Amino acid sequence: MSQAQLDNPGTYLPNDTMQMFRAAWELPAQCAAAWRIGRDAPVPPAKPYRNIVVTGLGGSAIGGDLLRVFTAGRLEIPVIVNRDYRLPRFVDDATLVFAVSYSGNTEETLSAYDDARGRGAAVVALTTGGRLGEQARRDMVPLITIPAGIAPRAATGYLFLPTLAVLERLGFLDGMDAEVDGLVRHLEILRGRYGPDAPAERNPAKQLAQNLYERLPVIWGVTGTTEVAAQRWKGQINENAKAPAYWSAFPELNHNEIVGFEQPAGVLRGVWLVVLRDPEDHPRVNLRVEITRSFVGTAAGMSEFIASGPTRLARLYSLIYLGDYTSLYLAVLYGTDPGPVRVIDRLKAELGAR
Numbered sequence: 429m430s431q432a433q434l435d436n437p438g439t440y441l442p443n444d445t446m447q448m449f450r451a452a453w454e455l456p457a458q459c460a461a462a463w464r465i466g467r468d469a470p471v472p473p474a475k476p477y478r479n480i481v482v483t484g485l486g487g488s489a490i491g492g493d494l495l496r497v498f499t500a501g502r503l504e505i506p507v508i509v510n511r512d513y514r515l516p517r518f519v520d521d522a523t524l525v526f527a528v529s530y531s532g533n534t535e536e537t538l539s540a541y542d543d544a545r546g547r548g549a550a551v552v553a554l555t556t557g558g559r560l561g562e563q564a565r566r567d568m569v570p571l572i573t574i575p576a577g578i579a580p581r582a583a584t585g586y587l588f589l590p591t592l593a594v595l596e597r598l599g600f601l602d603g604m605d606a607e608v609d610g611l612v613r614h615l616e617i618l619r620g621r622y623g624p625d626a627p628a629e630r631n632p633a634k635q636l637a638q639n640l641y642e643r644l645p646v647i648w649g650v651t652g653t654t655e656v657a658a659q660r661w662k663g664q665i666n667e668n669a670k671a672p673a674y675w676s677a678f679p680e681l682n683h684n685e686i687v688g689f690e691q692p693a694g695v696l697r698g699v700w701l702v703v704l705r706d707p708e709d710h711p712r713v714n715l716r717v718e719i720t721r722s723f724v725g726t727a728a729g730m731s732e733f734i735a736s737g738p739t740r741l742a743r744l745y746s747l748i749y750l751g752d753y754t755s756l757y758l759a760v761l762y763g764t765d766p767g768p769v770r771v772i773d774r775l776k777a778e779l780g781a782r
C-alpha cells in the first residue's frame with residue numbers, strides 16, 4: 429500500500445475485516461451511549477470507600493488509566509489500575525473494585541474478580557458477557573453490560589465512561605454531564621480532521637503515519653496528563669499496525685531514558701519521537717521538554733502534539749483519538765488488517781488448553 433493511497437479509502441476500507449475504521453468514526457456516539465449505560469447501571473452501596481481499583485488487561489485496562497489520570501486531581505482517595513491475577517494487599521471491604529473485561533473471559537481478570545470477592549470488596553463488573561458476566565449474575569454483583577461486536581481496544585468509551593458515571597452516582601464526582609458532552613462534541617470535530625476522507629495534506633494522523641512508517645515510534649507523554657495517551661498510542665501501534673512502539677513519560681524519562689540516545693547509531697536513525705503535551709502540564713515540565721528536545725538530535729525525527737478540547741476529558745481523549753487514527757493508517761501503510769490480533773488469540777487459546 430503506497431502512501432498516496434491513504435487518500436483513497438476505497439482501496440483499504442474493504443480490507444478492514446473488523447471495521448476498526450468504522451469503530452473509530454463512531455467513537456463519539458459510543459461515548460454518548462456509554463455514558464447513558466453508566467447512568468442507568470446498577471451501583472454498589474454508597475459508603476466511605478478508602479480506595480478504588482480497576483482490574484483488567486489490555487484494551488480493558490486502559491479505561492482504568494483514563495479514570496486514574498482524570499480523577500487524580502478530583503478524588504480524595506486513590507485509583508489504582510491492576511493488571512494481574514491478584515489484587516494488592518490493601519484491598520479489603522473498604523475498596524471499590526471495577527472488574528473490566530470486554531470479552532468477560534480474560535483469565536487474569538476472572539482471577540482478580542474472585543480475589544476481590546474473597547476480600548469482601550464491593551465489586552462492579554463491566555463486560556459484554558462471558559464468564560465474568562455469568563459470575564456477576566450468579567453472585568448478584570452490580571453488572572454493567574456493554575454492547576459486544578467490536579474489538580476491546582475500539583471500545584474505550586464503553587470500557588471507561590460507565591466507571592466515571594458510577595463514581596458520580598456514588599457522590600465522588602460532579603459536573604460529569606458537561607464533561608461528557610464536551611467530549612462527544614470535540615470528538616465529532618476531530619474525526620473530521622483525522623478520518624479517512626480528510627486528505628493527507630491537512631490530516632495530521634495520515635502525515636504522522638507516513639513519518640512512523642518503517643521507523644520505531646517512541647511516544648513521550650507527561651505524568652498526570654498525557655501519560656495515558658502515550659501508553660495507548662504504544663498499544664494501538666502494536667495491535668493495529670502489528671509494529672513495535674515504546675512509551676514513557678516526563679519527568680521520569682529525564683532521569684534515565686534521555687541518556688540512551690548516544691548509540692547504537694543504526695537503531696537511533698530509525699527512532700521517531702512523538703511528544704504528547706497538555707496545556708495544564710507543569711511549567712517546569714514544559715521547560716524540561718524544551719531542553720530535552722535539544723539532546724535527542726540523533727533521532728530520525730520528532731513530532732509534537734498538544735491536547736485540545738473544551739474540557740479535561742475532551743483533552744485526554746483528543747490525543748488518544750489522534751493515536752488511534754495514526755495507528756490505523758500505519759496498518760494501512762504496512763498492508764496489515766488492523767483488527768485481528770492473532771498472536772493474542774493464539775496465546776489465550778494455548779493458555780486455555782492447559
Ligand code: PA5
Binds near residue numbers: 484485487530769
Ligand atoms: O485489544 C485486545 O484485544 C486485548 O488487549 C484485550 O483487551 C486483552 O487481551 C483483554 O481482553 P478483554 O478486553 O476481553 O478482557
